[in-house]
Amino acid sequence: MGTGTSTGKQQRRGNTxxxxxxxxxxxxxxxxxxKTSLREISERLEVTKAALYYxxxxxxxxxxxxxxxxxxxxxxxxxxxxxxxxxxxxxxEVLRRYNVIFTKATPLFRFMHENQATIRDxxxxxxxxxxxxxxxxxxxxxxxxxxxxxxxxxxxxTIHGGAIALRDAEGDLEEKQxxxxxxxMELVTRAHEES
Amino acid sequence: MGTGTSTGKQQRRGNTxxxxxxxxxxxxxxxxxxKTSLREISERLEVTKAALYYxxxxxxxxxxxxxxxxxxxxxxxxxxxxxxxxxxxxxxEVLRRYNVIFTKATPLFRFMHENQATIRDxxxxxxxxxxxxxxxxxxxxxxxxxxxxxxxxxxxxTIHGGAIALRDAEGDLEEKQxxxxxxxMELVTRAHEES
Amino acid sequence: MGTGTSTGKQQRRGNTxxxxxxxxxxxxxxxxxxKTSLREISERLEVTKAALYYxxxxxxxxxxxxxxxxxxxxxxxxxxxxxxxxxxxxxxEVLRRYNVIFTKATPLFRFMHENQATIRDxxxxxxxxxxxxxxxxxxxxxxxxxxxxxxxxxxxxTIHGGAIALRDAEGDLEEKQxxxxxxxMELVTRAHEES
Amino acid sequence: MGTGTSTGKQQRRGNTxxxxxxxxxxxxxxxxxxKTSLREISERLEVTKAALYYxxxxxxxxxxxxxxxxxxxxxxxxxxxxxxxxxxxxxxEVLRRYNVIFTKATPLFRFMHENQATIRDxxxxxxxxxxxxxxxxxxxxxxxxxxxxxxxxxxxxTIHGGAIALRDAEGDLEEKQxxxxxxxMELVTRAHEES
DNA sequence: AATGAATGAGCCTTCATTCAT
DNA sequence: AATGAATGAAGGCTCATTCAT
Numbered sequence: 001m002g003t004g005t006s007t008g009k010q011q012r013r014g015n016t017x018x019x020x021x022x023x024x025x026x027x028x029x030x031x032x033x034x035k036t037s038l039r040e041i042s043e044r045l046e047v048t049k050a051a052l053y054y055x056x057x058x059x060x061x062x063x064x065x066x067x068x069x070x071x072x073x074x075x076x077x078x079x080x081x082x083x084x085x086x087x088x089x090x091x092x093e094v095l096r097r098y099n100v101i102f103t104k105a106t107p108l109f110r111f112m113h114e115n116q117a118t119i120r121d122x123x124x125x126x127x128x129x130x131x132x133x134x135x136x137x138x139x140x141x142x143x144x145x146x147x148x149x150x151x152x153x154x155x156x157x158t159i160h161g162g163a164i165a166l167r168d169a170e171g172d173l174e175e176k177q178x179x180x181x182x183x184x185m186e187l188v189t190r191a192h193e194e195s
Numbered sequence: 196m197g198t199g200t201s202t203g204k205q206q207r208r209g210n211t212x213x214x215x216x217x218x219x220x221x222x223x224x225x226x227x228x229x230k231t232s233l234r235e236i237s238e239r240l241e242v243t244k245a246a247l248y249y250x251x252x253x254x255x256x257x258x259x260x261x262x263x264x265x266x267x268x269x270x271x272x273x274x275x276x277x278x279x280x281x282x283x284x285x286x287x288e289v290l291r292r293y294n295v296i297f298t299k300a301t302p303l304f305r306f307m308h309e310n311q312a313t314i315r316d317x318x319x320x321x322x323x324x325x326x327x328x329x330x331x332x333x334x335x336x337x338x339x340x341x342x343x344x345x346x347x348x349x350x351x352x353t354i355h356g357g358a359i360a361l362r363d364a365e366g367d368l369e370e371k372q373x374x375x376x377x378x379x380m381e382l383v384t385r386a387h388e389e390s
Numbered sequence: 391m392g393t394g395t396s397t398g399k400q401q402r403r404g405n406t407x408x409x410x411x412x413x414x415x416x417x418x419x420x421x422x423x424x425k426t427s428l429r430e431i432s433e434r435l436e437v438t439k440a441a442l443y444y445x446x447x448x449x450x451x452x453x454x455x456x457x458x459x460x461x462x463x464x465x466x467x468x469x470x471x472x473x474x475x476x477x478x479x480x481x482x483e484v485l486r487r488y489n490v491i492f493t494k495a496t497p498l499f500r501f502m503h504e505n506q507a508t509i510r511d512x513x514x515x516x517x518x519x520x521x522x523x524x525x526x527x528x529x530x531x532x533x534x535x536x537x538x539x540x541x542x543x544x545x546x547x548t549i550h551g552g553a554i555a556l557r558d559a560e561g562d563l564e565e566k567q568x569x570x571x572x573x574x575m576e577l578v579t580r581a582h583e584e585s
Numbered sequence: 586m587g588t589g590t591s592t593g594k595q596q597r598r599g600n601t602x603x604x605x606x607x608x609x610x611x612x613x614x615x616x617x618x619x620k621t622s623l624r625e626i627s628e629r630l631e632v633t634k635a636a637l638y639y640x641x642x643x644x645x646x647x648x649x650x651x652x653x654x655x656x657x658x659x660x661x662x663x664x665x666x667x668x669x670x671x672x673x674x675x676x677x678e679v680l681r682r683y684n685v686i687f688t689k690a691t692p693l694f695r696f697m698h699e700n701q702a703t704i705r706d707x708x709x710x711x712x713x714x715x716x717x718x719x720x721x722x723x724x725x726x727x728x729x730x731x732x733x734x735x736x737x738x739x740x741x742x743t744i745h746g747g748a749i750a751l752r753d754a755e756g757d758l759e760e761k762q763x764x765x766x767x768x769x770m771e772l773v774t775r776a777h778e779e780s
Numbered sequence: 781a782a783t784g785a786a787t788g789a790g791c792c793t794t795c796a797t798t799c800a801t
Numbered sequence: 802a803a804t805g806a807a808t809g810a811a812g813g814c815t816c817a818t819t820c821a822t
Binding site for chain 1 (some may be wrong): 198226227228229230280298308309310311313315341342345346348349352353356366370374375377378382
């Protein structure tokens with residue numbers, strides 16, 4: 001009783017760092033970064049505030065560590081894309097994978113979206129912005145017109161929006177995902193044809 | 196002596212409430228709601244913090260008063276649209292006007308966008324969400340497919356995005372505005388044809 | 391009962407700033423700057439810590455304000471000296487006044503002496519150093535030899551030392567003061583004759 | 586391989602205690618005792634904080650251990666002096682040796698001087714005071730007049746002062762040392778003649 | 781219409797220290 | 802001989818808010 005493989009409370013030891021990240025994301029997402037205090041996090045974990053500081057240098061550091069789940073896959077995707085031929089198929093595959101990344105990291109991304117003012121001057125702002133620019137550069141062709149560029153950007157934000165807004169909207173989730181991806185695909189296809 | 200229409204510094208007197216709103220918006224937009232302190236606002240105005248409390252009951256109260264500049268015009272636009280025939284031309288005009296509203300209220304909207312986590316539990320969240328739903332309902336046709344709905348929503352967010360993201364992007368502002376509107380228009384046109 | 395002109399506890403209001411300074415000096419002198427916490431100061435005053443921050447921007451600021459009792463008179467003395475003829479009489483009078491300043495600010499100066507490691511990187515270090523240089527420049531003549539300059543400097547440090555070390559030494563205070571001043575005078579006189 | 590007498594970096598092993606002392610003195614002297622944290626020390630040594638606790642019981646303990654470089658030689662000097670005839674030659678030799686001790690321990694003594702407020706309630710204060718008294722007792726004769734006692738004390742503080750102040754002063758170091766010792770000698774000689 | 785003075789709660793962070801391993 | 806993980810206490814500071822004047 002109380003043991004077993006459940007994710008119960010007793011499984012302390014060795015995984016505190018992970019647990020901090022989990023709880024932090026949960027609370028950051030729920031209440032925002034500023035409004036979540038380290039006291040709150042530590043209380044939820046039944047540790048002292050000081051313990052957090054053993055694992056992370058600052059509050060911001062906790063946040064940054066969270067974002068590695070998002071930035072690392074994007075970096076990998078961009079790297080992968082650069083090695084592929086710049087065909088329409090590649091672009092579509094990039095979009096598909098991009099969508100998967102965001103689908104998986106929805107809570108984190110939603111948090112980011114809802115806390116931009118905070119994120120902006122927290123180093124993650126710039127960090128993420130760079131990734132989006134990187135993505136646009138991978139999707140658009142070198143000398144394509146401005147509208148093509150806007151379309152690529154719009155395709156990306158459509159996926160972003162899908163990851164966030166569609167949660168609330170009514171209807172079947174998979175279906176909505178499909179719709180989102182479809183719209184994004186169209187935009188990139190159009191952009192591709194323009195160049 | 197001391198009067199005149201100039202926007203000079205000396206024209207204190209009677210308009211403090213307005214000045215508080217101006218400065219508050221400026222700072223909220225620049226740094227976020229939580230990170231802007233009443234001290235900061237009052238210092239910028241060269242008044243004491245206590246003075247703010249003469250004009251507004253709480254910090255949140257200042258924010259609420261600001262949003263009346265955005266919700267009122269949208270309400271009026273929705274009302275106007277409902278009286279027009281549900282034609283493509285109407286929809287396009289709605290989009291154009293919607294774009295104008297956001298172009299004018301950019302700082303406020305940008306602020307809202309960047310502070311959702313905060314806004315959310317500040318009563319303004321729901322308030323704005325209702326307006327967007329109202330807008331979608333005005334753009335889409337009653338029995339249109341899901342993709343059409345997504346397109347209308349996407350058109351709206353494209354404008355939102357344009358008001359926000361395009362500021363930073365390179366290129367001529369008017370041109371970028373045009374591109375934004377064009378993309379939005381296309382989406383709504385497509386949605387219109389789908390129904 | 392309880393009123394009157396006594397320096398009792400009830401005389402709050404309007405003099406809090408002063409009271410903070412008094413208590414702060416007392417505690418800083420007694421325990422050192424670092425080891426004195428704002429909590430301690432505020433508790434002694436029966437005010438909240440936040441109240442301290444109404445009157446002073448930072449902890450260091452309290453310290454700096456304390457030092458104005460030392461730096462302001464020195465600045466005034468330097469200014470005064472610059473308007474006088476550069477005669478021996480003037481120099482002697484300057485020394486006399488300098489001595490008075492330090493005699494009055496003994497606790498503060500002693501604090502400074504006992505907390506050099508702290509003071510050093512607290513902006514007061516440099517600030518005080520500048521005053522001493524200013525004093526030397528007032529005492530020495532433009533083209534006097536190096537030894538004259540050293541003598542002037544030595545005269546100053548003699549006074550400094552007198553303010554600190556003589557307290558502990560045995561003997562009549564006035565008498566010791568006199569001896570200190572006498573030595574300082576001799577040094578400046580010698581310097582004067584050299585130029 | 587890996588041994589040798591070089592003071593290279595690789596020679597960890599067995600001398601950690603010594604290395605802690607070295608780094609601690611360096612940092613204490615540079616920043617003051619309070620402002621130097623054990624984290625800082627351990628980081629500089631590339632060890633964990635806990636490692637410090639293997640070698641020393643407390644932070645203060647590190648400091649105390651440092652002072653043994655000063656107190657032990659003084660104790661030995663006092664012990665030696667007590668076995669010698671109480672002649673002028675002995676006293677002069679004592680002074681010479683005392684000066685050597687301080688010349689060698691300058692950084693430590695300077696630290697002590699700059700952190701008096703801290704030292705004072707750290708047990709070292711009293712500890713050092715006792716040694717100075719011991720020294721005076723060794724220098725002065727049993728029934729000598731008060732002035733003789735003052736002279737002996739003054740001789741000691743002259744050496745102290747020389748160790749600190751002379752560093753910064755201009756001029757040849759050896760020469761200044763000589764001057765210091767000369768003055769101290771004079772004082773003790775005078776005292777000796779008085780008794 | 782606004783100020784001066786103050787509060788209470790809370791924040792992020794740092795520190796010396798401990799202890800099982 | 803040293804580490805990894807954590808603690809309890811405290812520190813400086815900021816904030817929204819209040820209220821008598």
